[in-house]
Amino acid sequence: MTTTATPARHRSLGDHTWQDQAACNPTEYNPVDPETFFPGPEEADKIATAKALCAQCPVARACLDAALETGDTHGVRGGLTEEEREPLHAKINDRLDYSRVNDTLAGRDVHLTKAERRAVALAGYRQGVPVERLAWLLKITDEHALKLYRETRRAIRHRQIAEEASRAASAGTGATDQLGRDDFGTAA
Numbered sequence: 001m002t003t004t005a006t007p008a009r010h011r012s013l014g015d016h017t018w019q020d021q022a023a024c025n026p027t028e029y030n031p032v033d034p035e036t037f038f039p040g041p042e043e044a045d046k047i048a049t050a051k052a053l054c055a056q057c058p059v060a061r062a063c064l065d066a067a068l069e070t071g072d073t074h075g076v077r078g079g080l081t082e083e084e085r086e087p088l089h090a091k092i093n094d095r096l097d098y099s100r101v102n103d104t105l106a107g108r109d110v111h112l113t114k115a116e117r118r119a120v121a122l123a124g125y126r127q128g129v130p131v132e133r134l135a136w137l138l139k140i141t142d143e144h145a146l147k148l149y150r151e152t153r154r155a156i157r158h159r160q161i162a163e164e165a166s167r168a169a170s171a172g173t174g175a176t177d178q179l180g181r182d183d184f185g186t187a188a
Helices: 017-021 044-055 060-070 082-094 098-105 114-127 131-138 142-172
Strands: none
Touching (some): 060 082, 082 114, 098 114, 114 131, 131 142
16 A cells, blocks of 8 residues: 655645635534634633644644734634744744745745745755846845855855865874773773
8 A cells, every 4th residue: 555645735835825724714504603713712612622623634734824913813713723833933934844945946936934044055055046037036135035045055065165174173183082992001
């Protein structure tokens, strides 16, 4: 039996069409009370009900991403309560999801964190993406894209210099610098 994982589909900037597929979207055949997703801190039964609906939702990841990207701190979103999302909100700018980076390089208009934007610049530089294309992908000016490429080139060069220095230092601690058994003398 072959199992394949479907690739992540990230929502585009300003795209809210995913909400039509949400398990919490009330319809004639799915009468969901929206208040279920805004329980009080002591309403454990409402929290459990909301999380159960989120667990079967096909767009829970998009919902969580939207809540984190917009700073939404109210209610149960993407299967997490306000308190559970709080540490994620604090770390959102450090998120580095390579599927988002790849989607951006493929031309999709995906919301990126600072770390993901740096990764797009690095990948673009390594793949030879023209400055104009990088500017278009990141929605920045050509001058800013050129600056990102210069910073990337400088960071790569500094990393190479540090690695060479580290290799040289470890090569310098060869057999002459290693202590052998006889170098410690004998016990009295």
